[in-house]
Amino acid sequence: VKVNDLEGKTVGLYFSASWCGPCRRFTPELISAYEGLVPKGDFEVVFISADEDQEQFDKYFSKMPWLAIPFSDSDTRSSLDEIFEVSGIPNLVILDGNGNLLTDDGTMMIREYGVESYPFSTERIQELKAEEENARNNQSLKSILVHSARDFLIYNDGRK
Template sequence: HALGVVFQSHEELKKGGKEVVLVYVAADRDEEVIHTLKRCGQENQIDGRCDMECFESVLKILPTDWLAVPFEPSSTFDVRAQLISSYRSGIFTLAFVSSDGKLHTKDGFKILDEWGVDAYPFTQERIQQLVHQSLHRASNQCLKSLLTTDTRDFLITPHGKEVADHTHGHRRSMQCWRKCLGR
């Protein structure tokens, strides 16, 4: 599920002309992951393959425009270990890092789940802006704000036809609501 959200979000961002570089850092075979898989009853996901084989199998399924930190188990300076210690916050981590290396957040999955690609460029400032907008909407809530979004200002009929006249849509919604309430 988590990677599916990242795949979908990355595609949306590309279609919107946003520049995002995704870099896969393998950490799948370390002791913490193995321990957690066992604790969750997922022993069947632990196989006898070596780390390099696991890494290569993941590379085969990654989109072609993603990058990956090479797997170098014999390297004296393990770049993967350095990245993991700097940015990891759980078993599967999606960290948003600026091009200059500044960490925006280690909670990328949570941000995508809550805000989607609207959170781009995934900075603390942008997240605060979204929180502020959400609080503003909640305090100034009306039927229009409940039924529309920033990117969709219409309703649809049961046949899928867009209705831009919100007054008509609101009146119909209120009529249906009253019928449901027996008024």
């Protein structure tokens, strides 16, 4: 894939490694959000590995549905670590369609709000926090137990 193909897209730079337990737990959350956002056509993730060797990289990356900086390109991986001041992983840095920083807290956004955090702007996160506050202030059984994709509960035998 040519880098030019990413022009105009929101891009998540995913700093992660297979040896990192929190990364292995976060990756499925990011995959879920990614699969919800890719159909929009303007979102992509690029994996920047902190793995120790090609074999670890290959095994971990094989579970990811997005793009990656080649493991062999350690100069670019190191440069990106420095540019975005990555001090810990997992770390998801979100860039707008022009390559400008939207947030360096994409990991929290995905953990807290998943797909709903799109387009990853400060305004969107403020909206989501306001919705949460409103829901707490106007709490009901429905607001607590119902989800946008489900409006029912189940018995232990699977009946709704």
